[in-house]
Amino acid sequence: MDHKIVVNSLYKIFGSNPEKALRLLKEGATKDEILEKTGQGVGIADVSFHVDEGEILVIMGLSGSGKSTLVRCLNRLIEPTCGQILLEGTDITKLSKEELRVTRQTRFGMVFQHFALFPRRNIIKNVEYGLEVRKVPAQERAQRAQAATEQVGPKGWENSYPAQLSGGMQQRVGLARALALDPDIMLMDEAFSALDPLIRRDMQDELLKLQEKMHKTIIFISHDLDEALKLGDRIILMKDGYIVQEGTAEEILTNPANEYVKRFVEDVDISKVMTASTIMKNPLEVASYAHDGPKTALWKMKQAGISSLFVQHKGKLKGIVSADDAVTALKNGDKDLANIVQTDIKKIPPETPANDLFPLLVNNSSPLAVVDEEEHLLGVIIKGTLLAALSEGVTNNGTA
Amino acid sequence: MEQLKIPIGKSLEYVIELITEHFSFATKAFSEVTETGISFLVDSMMFFPPWALILFFSAIAWFLSKRKGLALFTLIGLGLIWNMGLWAPTISTIALVLISTLIAMLIGLPLGILSALNTTSFKIIMPILDVMQTMPAFVYLIPAIPFFGLGPVGAIFSTVIFSMPPAIRLTCLGIKQVPVELVEAADSFGSTRSQKLFKLQLPMATPTIMAGINQTIMLALSMVVIAAMIGAKGLGGEVWKAIQRLEPDKGFEAGIAIVIVAIILDRIMQRVGAQQKAA
Numbered sequence: 001m002d003h004k005i006v007v008n009s010l011y012k013i014f015g016s017n018p019e020k021a022l023r024l025l026k027e028g029a030t031k032d033e034i035l036e037k038t039g040q041g042v043g044i045a046d047v048s049f050h051v052d053e054g055e056i057l058v059i060m061g062l063s064g065s066g067k068s069t070l071v072r073c074l075n076r077l078i079e080p081t082c083g084q085i086l087l088e089g090t091d092i093t094k095l096s097k098e099e100l101r102v103t104r105q106t107r108f109g110m111v112f113q114h115f116a117l118f119p120r121r122n123i124i125k126n127v128e129y130g131l132e133v134r135k136v137p138a139q140e141r142a143q144r145a146q147a148a149t150e151q152v153g154p155k156g157w158e159n160s161y162p163a164q165l166s167g168g169m170q171q172r173v174g175l176a177r178a179l180a181l182d183p184d185i186m187l188m189d190e191a192f193s194a195l196d197p198l199i200r201r202d203m204q205d206e207l208l209k210l211q212e213k214m215h216k217t218i219i220f221i222s223h224d225l226d227e228a229l230k231l232g233d234r235i236i237l238m239k240d241g242y243i244v245q246e247g248t249a250e251e252i253l254t255n256p257a258n259e260y261v262k263r264f265v266e267d268v269d270i271s272k273v274m275t276a277s278t279i280m281k282n283p284l285e286v287a288s289y290a291h292d293g294p295k296t297a298l299w300k301m302k303q304a305g306i307s308s309l310f311v312q313h314k315g316k317l318k319g320i321v322s323a324d325d326a327v328t329a330l331k332n333g334d335k336d337l338a339n340i341v342q343t344d345i346k347k348i349p350p351e352t353p354a355n356d357l358f359p360l361l362v363n364n365s366s367p368l369a370v371v372d373e374e375e376h377l378l379g380v381i382i383k384g385t386l387l388a389a390l391s392e393g394v395t396n397n398g399t400a
Numbered sequence: 401m402e403q404l405k406i407p408i409g410k411s412l413e414y415v416i417e418l419i420t421e422h423f424s425f426a427t428k429a430f431s432e433v434t435e436t437g438i439s440f441l442v443d444s445m446m447f448f449p450p451w452a453l454i455l456f457f458s459a460i461a462w463f464l465s466k467r468k469g470l471a472l473f474t475l476i477g478l479g480l481i482w483n484m485g486l487w488a489p490t491i492s493t494i495a496l497v498l499i500s501t502l503i504a505m506l507i508g509l510p511l512g513i514l515s516a517l518n519t520t521s522f523k524i525i526m527p528i529l530d531v532m533q534t535m536p537a538f539v540y541l542i543p544a545i546p547f548f549g550l551g552p553v554g555a556i557f558s559t560v561i562f563s564m565p566p567a568i569r570l571t572c573l574g575i576k577q578v579p580v581e582l583v584e585a586a587d588s589f590g591s592t593r594s595q596k597l598f599k600l601q602l603p604m605a606t607p608t609i610m611a612g613i614n615q616t617i618m619l620a621l622s623m624v625v626i627a628a629m630i631g632a633k634g635l636g637g638e639v640w641k642a643i644q645r646l647e648p649d650k651g652f653e654a655g656i657a658i659v660i661v662a663i664i665l666d667r668i669m670q671r672v673g674a675q676q677k678a679a
Contacts, residue, residue: 077584105590116585120603130589132599181589 003050004217005074005185010047010083012069012241015040018081031240043069043078045241054215058232060222060264066241067221071187074219075108076100087185105134109178113190115170117162123173124149124158130181148180149173152206168199175207188220192227204230225264229253237261250278276357277350279386280370280379293335294326301326308366311341316375319343320366347371350378357386420546427547434499434553441495450487454478461664465671470664477660486638486657493624493634494661496552500559500620505613508564512571512612513597522572529565537562537623541630555624555632563619570612574605610673617665625658635661 013021021040024033031042044066051057061067072078074085076092085092087107095103109130117126127145136144149158153176154169162170171191178186192200204227211218222228228235229249237245237252237260245257256262292300297309301323308322319341329340346360347369360368367382420427445453457478462471481490515522540561544554578601586596602609628636635654642651 072584075588077587101590101592103590104588108588110585110588112581112585114581116579116581118582118585118600118604129586129599133586133589133591133595187588 002053004053004088005051005219006084006086007050007074008048008084008086010070010073010085011045011081012043012066012073012078013040013081014043022081042066042241044073044080044238047083047238047241047243049236049243049246051217051219053217055233056211056218056220056231057234057236058220058222058228059236059238060225060228060232061238062223064240065238067223067238068189069241070238071189071219071221074187075104075110105130105181107183108185108187109181109183110187111171111174111178111189111191113193115162115167115174115194117170117173117177119162122159122161123153123165126162126173127153127176127180129177134181144182145176145180148176152176152179152210167195168203171195171203175203179210184217186216186218188218190221190223193223200227207231237264274354275350276348276352276354276368276370276381277378279354279357280350280381282379292337294321294329294337294340297321297337298323298326298330310345310367310369310377310380311337312377317345317347317369317371317377320345320369322366345369347375348381349373354386357381361386416543416546430557431548431553434503434556437499438492438495438552438556441498442492445491445495446488450482454482457664461668464668466675467667467671470667470671473667474664477664481657481660484653484657486635486654489634489638489654490657490661492552493621493636493658496556496559496624496627496632496634497617497620497661497665500556500563500624501613501617503556504560504564504567504616504620507560508567508612508616509571509609512568512609513575513602515568516572516575516601517593517597525568529568532561533565537626538629540623541627544627544630550631552632554630555627558627558630559620559623562623563616566615566619567609567612570615571605571609574608574612575601577608578604607673607676610669610676614666614669614673617669618662621658621662621665 011018011022011025013025015021015038017038017040021034021038021042024037025042025045029037031045034040034042047066047070049057059067059070069078073080074092076095080093083093087103092100092103118129121129124142124145127149128141131141131144146158149155153172154165157165157169162173165173171194174191192203195203207218208231220228220231222231232249234246234248235252236243237257239260245252245261247255252261253265256265297311301307301309308320310320311318321337321341325340325342329337334340345366348357348360348371350370350372352370357368361381361383367380369377370379370381372378448456454475458471458475461474462468465471478490481487511521511525515525537558540558541554544558548554548557575597582600582604583596586600591599624632624634625636625639628634628640635658638654639651639658642648642654
């Protein structure tokens with residue numbers, strides 16, 4: 001059990017008589033039936049999941065699905081009705097008021113949909129808020145707030161007031177305010193939803209960049225699948241208070257658990273989600289530098305029905321040999337592939353989105369090599385494979 | 401029917417008697433403190449020549465409101481009052497209003513905060529405020545006499561009761577109006593209740609609280625005039641005298657003086673409130 005946070009069958013019932021609603025829920029009644037019969041609102045029902053250290057978990061769902069309630073239960077801004085929330089083994093639901101306060105001060109940083117900046121404090125005072133509450137001495141407070149603002153915040157606006165800033169800048173302040181505390185867990189409640197699309201994309205990129213450096217445990221609430229797919233190491237899909245599906249972006253897209261997930265997923269632009277590694281074909285035959293001459297290479301090409309061949313040496317990709325060059329070399333009696341290898345080839349990492357592959361393939365008649373950081377050849381993409389994969393993806397996720 | 405009458409009035413009278421007899425130490429202490437306060441305030445204001453004080457008030461009006469027009473109005477208005485020979489009663493009215501407002505705020509702000517933060521207190525305090533605000537103002541004069549006798553202290557007592565409700569209500573409203581997301585944000589950083597109150601809720605509620613104080617001052621001014629009936633001196637006393645002696649000239653002059661004081665106090669407080677909002 002090395003998960004950072006483990007949530008075990010967490011429930012939240014809004015109303016004065018949660019017991020009755022709980023019983024009905026366990027008997028299988030739906031949210032609407034319970035509201036009709038008991039007047040109790042079901043916030044979240046039987047939610048269990050875990051979050052690992054350093055990962056971004058996106059909790060996604062439409063409004064009313066319970067995602068915001070869930071994230072507020074984690075730091076008990078909303079008191080869960082029953083269930084467990086284990087933070088490194090300590091049950092948060094059992095903490096006393098004082099212990100909870102300390103936990104909030106030291107472990108959680110929260111970013112809100114509508115920024116929730118304090119309008120009567122200037123930017124730097126906003127960023128300092130958490131430290132002030134923690135009674136950090138003024139000088140250290142100022143330093144850390146300054147550092148956080150420099151990292152993500154709008155520079156040069158320290159003495160302005162929130163109302164003078166644009167939405168994007170305000171949310172940078174919101175982010176800086178949470179980061180100034182250096183918490184290990186970030187709760188981000190639709191943090192970028194109120195921003196316009198361009199700014200939102202920038203903020204997403206920035207968050208990913210920050211995450212590479214900081215390795216926080218991030219729980220990100222979103223109603224936007226594109227955002228979830230971009231940010232989430234794993235995604236949890238919620239509906240009516242329940243978790244409908246949990247998995248990586250790939251798993252949810254290629255294997256939607258039910259009709260609801262499928263409908264959610266339909267709108268996604270497949271080319272954005274698919275990456276080089278999902279599309280690439282296994283390198284069928286690869287000529288080895290050390291042993292093969294042009295004759296072997298030609299034979300391999302003939303076997304595979306292709307007109308060019310990647311050349312590897314000691315596991316590293318060296319270049320490509322075309323059939324024409326191999327024939328010429330054979331005629332000249334040249335036995336060494338090294339002399340005819342073209343090293344000028346396009347190499348791409350496996351996580352390249354399919355979108356970015358089109359321009360590469362249009363201007364380049366030879367196939368693309370998908371390589372990892374050590375230059376190992378992982379796979380090959382030619383125009384045909386890309387188009388085939390995309391059309392297949394569309395039919396898989398279309399109205400089946 | 402006489403036998404069936406529920407003795408509401410009688411029981412209240414009994415309560416008043418009880419307080420007068422057994423809590424005279426408290427009413428006496430209150431008398432002492434307030435009387436000292438009033439005479440100190442009046443004496444120190446009367447120590448200066450009227451023209452000096454008029455300049456001083458105008459300067460304050462300018463400083464607080466940042467408006468030249470208001471300072472000019474204060475200068476001319478108070479000058480007119482001096483000219484009408486109503487300077488001394490005006491000073492005593494201002495002193496009564498200031499002290500009543502101060503006491504009303506000392507009691508009202510904490511009650512307002514309490515009712516905003518605690519649902520039970522809210523449910524108890526709000527109906528009491530409803531009663532306090534609908535009860536005819538004159539009724540408050542009645543218990544003031546057995547408690548404190550005729551004079552300014554009784555006037556202050558009834559003025560405080562009459563003028564306190566808006567201070568409580570608007571403090572409560574101001575705090576409750578703080579957006580939920582901001583309160584959540586303060587909570588999410590682990591603020592204690594008092595940190596949340598002093599760092600977020602009170603600063604956010606300040607403009608509304610200022611509006612409440614403004615109303616309290618206005619109500620206090622109107623009640624201080626009525627309280628002339630139980631022997632509060634001041635401008636109200638002048639009006640009262642004019643009624644009894646049928647002197648319309650004196651009555652109107654005193655009335656105009658009250659209006660001038662009211663306008664000055666109201667505009668200054670409004671400007672202060674507006675500045676709070678803008679900051």
